Amino acid sequence: MSESDRDRGAAAPAAARRATDLADGEWHRLHPASPLLRGGLALIAIIGFVIANLRERLVEMFLPVFAPDLGGEVDREFSDWQGDWANDPIGGIVLNGLVGWALLAVVLVLAGIVGGFWLSWRMHSFRITGEAVEVRSGILFRSHRSARLDRIQGINVQRPLFARLFGAAKLELSVAGQSGDVQLSYLGSTLADSLRADILRLASGARAAKAAGVRPDSAADVAAIADAAAAGEPVADGVPGHALDEASAAGKGRVSELVGRRVGEFMAPELDPELAPPESVVHIPLGRVIGSTLLGGAMIWTVILVGVLAAGIFTQQWWVLFSFVPALIGLVSYAWSRITKSLRYSIAGTPDGVRIGHGLLSTGNQTIPPGRVHAIEATQWLLWRPFGWWTVRVNVAGQSISAGSDAAQRTLVLPVGTADDVRRVLDLLVPGSAIALADVIGAGLTGRGTDGGFRPAPRRSAWLHPLSWRRIGWIEQDGIAAIRRGVLLRGLVVVPLARLQSVAIQRGPVRRMLRLASLRLHTVTGPVTATLPAVDAIDAEQAFESVAREAVERAALDTSDHWGAAHA
Amino acid sequence: MPEVPYDEAEVPVPPEAVPTEPGTPEAGTPEAAAPEASAGSHVDADWRRVSPKYVVVEVIGSIIGEAILVGAMLVVHFVFGQQWALWVAIAAAVLGIVSIAFEPRRVRSIAYRLREDDLVFRRGIMYQRQVAVPYGRMQLVDITRGPLARAMGLADLKFVTAAAATAVTVPGLPAEEADRLRDELVALAETRRAGL
Numbered sequence: 165m166s167e168s169d170r171d172r173g174a175a176a177p178a179a180a181r182r183a184t185d186l187a188d189g190e191w192h193r194l195h196p197a198s199p200l201l202r203g204g205l206a207l208i209a210i211i212g213f214v215i216a217n218l219r220e221r222l223v224e225m226f227l228p229v230f231a232p233d234l235g236g237e238v239d240r241e242f243s244d245w246q247g248d249w250a251n252d253p254i255g256g257i258v259l260n261g262l263v264g265w266a267l268l269a270v271v272l273v274l275a276g277i278v279g280g281f282w283l284s285w286r287m288h289s290f291r292i293t294g295e296a297v298e299v300r301s302g303i304l305f306r307s308h309r310s311a312r313l314d315r316i317q318g319i320n321v322q323r324p325l326f327a328r329l330f331g332a333a334k335l336e337l338s339v340a341g342q343s344g345d346v347q348l349s350y351l352g353s354t355l356a357d358s359l360r361a362d363i364l365r366l367a368s369g370a371r372a373a374k375a376a377g378v379r380p381d382s383a384a385d386v387a388a389i390a391d392a393a394a395a396g397e398p399v400a401d402g403v404p405g406h407a408l409d410e411a412s413a414a415g416k417g418r419v420s421e422l423v424g425r426r427v428g429e430f431m432a433p434e435l436d437p438e439l440a441p442p443e444s445v446v447h448i449p450l451g452r453v454i455g456s457t458l459l460g461g462a463m464i465w466t467v468i469l470v471g472v473l474a475a476g477i478f479t480q481q482w483w484v485l486f487s488f489v490p491a492l493i494g495l496v497s498y499a500w501s502r503i504t505k506s507l508r509y510s511i512a513g514t515p516d517g518v519r520i521g522h523g524l525l526s527t528g529n530q531t532i533p534p535g536r537v538h539a540i541e542a543t544q545w546l547l548w549r550p551f552g553w554w555t556v557r558v559n560v561a562g563q564s565i566s567a568g569s570d571a572a573q574r575t576l577v578l579p580v581g582t583a584d585d586v587r588r589v590l591d592l593l594v595p596g597s598a599i600a601l602a603d604v605i606g607a608g609l610t611g612r613g614t615d616g617g618f619r620p621a622p623r624r625s626a627w628l629h630p631l632s633w634r635r636i637g638w639i640e641q642d643g644i645a646a647i648r649r650g651v652l653l654r655g656l657v658v659v660p661l662a663r664l665q666s667v668a669i670q671r672g673p674v675r676r677m678l679r680l681a682s683l684r685l686h687t688v689t690g691p692v693t694a695t696l697p698a699v700d701a702i703d704a705e706q707a708f709e710s711v712a713r714e715a716v717e718r719a720a721l722d723t724s725d726h727w728g729a730a731h732a
Numbered sequence: 733m734p735e736v737p738y739d740e741a742e743v744p745v746p747p748e749a750v751p752t753e754p755g756t757p758e759a760g761t762p763e764a765a766a767p768e769a770s771a772g773s774h775v776d777a778d779w780r781r782v783s784p785k786y787v788v789v790e791v792i793g794s795i796i797g798e799a800i801l802v803g804a805m806l807v808v809h810f811v812f813g814q815q816w817a818l819w820v821a822i823a824a825a826v827l828g829i830v831s832i833a834f835e836p837r838r839v840r841s842i843a844y845r846l847r848e849d850d851l852v853f854r855r856g857i858m859y860q861r862q863v864a865v866p867y868g869r870m871q872l873v874d875i876t877r878g879p880l881a882r883a884m885g886l887a888d889l890k891f892v893t894a895a896a897a898t899a900v901t902v903p904g905l906p907a908e909e910a911d912r913l914r915d916e917l918v919a920l921a922e923t924r925r926a927g928l
Contacts, residue, residue: 340894561894665895666865673858686863686895693897712864716849719868720924 186355187292187362191300194288195350199281201327202349207277290348292359294366297337299346311339311346313367317536317561320574321356322528328353335359338574340561340688364516364533446511446578446585452553453506456580457499459547466495506579513592520577530574535724536560537593538663538687539694540577542586542609544654554586554609555579558593559690575691583609594644594660595724601658604639608648608656617641618648624678625698638683638696638707643718645685645711647696657694659685662718667711669704676701683707774916779843779854786904787839789880791832798828844902849924851891851917853900863900868924869893873914877907889913 186192200207257266280303288301298310320336327333332350339346351359469491476484507524517536521529539559548554556578578589587605594601607616614620618637626633632651639646640661647657666686675681681704685694699707805821808814834857842855847864854862874890881887881903887910891900905913 664866665869665893666863666898666900668861668863668897670862671860676860684897686893686897688894689896708862708864712850712852712866716866716868716924719866 186359187366189291189293191289191291193285194290194348195330195332195352196285197330197332198288198350199284201330201332203281292363292366297346297348297363299348309346311337313363315339316363316367316533318530318532318574319360319363320528320530321360322526323353323523324526328525328527333357337363338560338562345562360531361516364531367533368516446509446581446588448506448509448580450507452551452580453503455551456548456553456555457502457506459551460502461545462495462498463547465491469495502579505573509579511578511589511592513595518577518592522573522579528573532558532560532593534595535663535722537660539685539690539692540590540593540658541692541694542578542590542656543650544609546652548580549654552582553580554583556581556586556589557691559687559692561688572691590658594658601644604641604644604646604658605656608639608646608658609654611648613637618646619699619703621698622680622700625680627678628674628680628698633698636696636698638699640707640711640714643714645694647685647694649697657692659687659694660718661711661715662722662724663687664711664715664719667708667715669708671701680704683711685711774846774920775848776845779845782839782842782902782904783884783886783906783909784836784839785884786842786881786886787836789878789884789886789904790835790839792880794828794832794835798824798832802828839904842903846916846920851900853891853902863898865891865893865898865900866924867917867920869898870917870921873917875910875914887911891917 195201257263283303284301287303287306288299290297290299292298294313296310296312297316298308300306300308316337317340318338320338322334322336323332324334327350330350331353333353333356334347334349335351335356336348337346348356348359469488473485473488476482476488504524504526505522507522508527509520509522511518511520513519514531517531517533519529519531521527537558537560540556541558542554542556544552544554555576557575558577560575577593578585581589583606586609587602590601590605603616604618607618611618612620612634614637616639618639621629621633621636623633625636629636632649635649635651635654637648639648643661645659645661645664647655647659649655649657664685664687668684668686669681670684671681675698679701680698681701683696683699683704687694696707801824802821805817805824808817809821838855838857841857841860844851844853849868850864850866852862852864854860870891871894872892874892875887876890877887885907886904887907888901888903889905889910891898891902902913
């Protein structure tokens with residue numbers, strides 16, 4: 165790592181098109197502090213546990229120094245079980261004259277830990293070739309993972325709080341398939357950003373074009389940035405987000421500079437302003453984040469909880485208070501994590517895909533390369549309606565429905581935003597369809613009936629959907645299918661037909677009686693299910709045929725997964 | 733099974749009236765379906781049915797399931813003296829017999845069709861489902877054979893895409909037909925390969 169940093173300035177002319185020297189097909193190692201950062205919390209916890217358990221002995225050892233008067237009393241108190249090995253190993257060690265051995269053991273354990281960390285760092289290496297990203301790791305049990313570049317579904321740069329303090333970041337490549345992530349944890353913070361640009365450039369298929377001496381238009385911006393980054397320190401120092409990797413920065417006597425840099429990194433916007441056209445970025449004011457959380461789905465639970473607590477206090481059933489403490493803690497921590505994750509949210513289109521940054525303390529940013537979004541849904545529930553707030557989720561390959569909060573965060577593209585924000589986000593996610601979508605979105609979000617060219621469900625579907633039948637409708641144009649539904653929970657689903665996996669019609673006995681059917685567009689697994697709950701039976705047949713035909717045609721024409729090569 | 737090539741142009745059969753004798757699934761082989769050869773040799777003019785022998789597999793499967801449930805309930809009734817268990821057993825038996833009576837109809841409703849660019853699959857009489865899967869979306873084709881189906885010389889063919897909801901499983905294909913269909917689907921997917 166440090167070698168490559170030092171080389172960076174010298175190699176600048178040769179690597180003019182590259183942001184880093186890491187994507188050269190050779191094996192490289194991760195940030196030296198990686199094992200500590202990965203196992204860091206556990207180590208601190210163990211040390212804390214040991215100290216907590218030896219607290220009394222430590223107090224006793226140091227008390228005489230600071231308060232000599234109390235020494236005798238403490239000695240008397242503990243004299244009963246001094247020398248008892250089971251209760252007091254330290255006393256036993258001291259009495260039996262084993263201090264030397266004990267210290268040796270401690271040193272050996274520490275040496276073992278450090279050695280293990282060093283070994284695991286030595287054995288953990290990665291390689292980025294024109295074909296794939298490969299990671300080798302493990303001391304006794306070696307593992308070798310490789311992710312093909314053209315199968316990369318998204319690149320995330322995560323900066324957990326602990327790692328941020330060290331100026332490190334984790335680069336995650338998600339590929340299609342469950343648990344198919346390839347992780348590079350950890351890299352220098354800035355290095356992770358540049359490496360992402362490199363990987364995306366390789367994945368874009370722009371490489372072939374470049375070898376032929378043609379610089380593709382779409383990659384021009386990246387290349388320009390790569391030039392700037394490769395030129396090294398002068399540029400990097402000018403931009404707060406571009407502070408150097410600390411391996412080269414941690415020179416002697418430059419501590420204050422290091423701290424300043426770290427603070428700069430900490431305060432810098434999660435999205436590099438150089439990379440993102442600022443006008444396309446959605447801003448979420450703090451008030452909206454807090455308001456939307458308070459009025460969110462958790463609100464109902466809060467009301468129930470407060471009601472139960474009030475009833476408990478009223479009837480003097482105090483046990484109720486205690487039994488609901490865990491629920492309260494859960495709610496508060498949910499609200500807190502939602503707020504901190506939604507803060508400093510930003511989204512922007514870059515030549516290599518949509519980049520979404522978020523987070524206050526632990527930050528992350530995610531890049532979805534073009535042509536990786538399989539379905540998009542904007543939803544708004546009842547309490548958000550007066551404010552006109554919407555939330556946007558997407559289906560991307562390789563992320564399951566039931567996965568943890570991390571995956572949920574990744575599929576949440578817009579935590580809360582206005583209809584205009586939704587429009588901008590959709591324009592980014594479905595490039596090249598801005599005109600087609602312009603009419604659809606407005607009518608789809610709030611409209612009903614035939615607004616915006618939507619084909620509504622017939623009146624008789626009110627038997628099945630008494631509230632929402634006016635809202636239910638669909639439209640298919642320019643390779644996009646949109647489904648509008650819901651009243652209490654308004655929703656607009658947009659599916660790019662080029663990504664559609666299959667389409668199905670379903671008819672149960674009741675729907676058949678009403679001459680209705682439901683239509684489902686199958687996409688990869690995710691939070692969005694594109695189901696049209698009610699549609700006229702004959703319309704459904706037509707929609708089935710046209711969607712099936714359109715899906716094949718659009719898929720054949722679609723080249724967005726090699727977005728760079730398309731322009732060459 | 734006899735190989736019964738017939739010219740589909742001469743025998744216009746509406747989907748509901750497709751004969752269900754054993755020869756039918758093989759009848760739609762690309763070699764036999766001459767009129768479509770120019771448009772694309774694989775294209776089916778009509779729906780293809782699964783083997784009628786699949787009814788036997790389904791019926792025996794249901795009978796075994798029924799027998800276990802009813803037996804357990806009868807044990808509960810006679811050994812432990814629970815009155816309700818008898819009613820559950822009777823209800824289960826009646827429902828089972830009704831569902832077995834509909835089994836031939838249900839198997840007849842399972843049909844698939846290879847079109848120019850996609851596979852269409854449908855099944856169900858009460859709850860009907862019809863799915864169209866473009867060949868290019870195929871991730872893999874899976875052939876499974878349960879013990880009963882193996883005894884009858886049948887196999888299930890599962891067409892897997894990146895979407896779990898696609899769930900296209902063509903059951904009760906004669907084994908060699910399943911193998912042939914698999915090879916055909918793989919070849920088709922290869923020529924129409926698309927990204928995710």
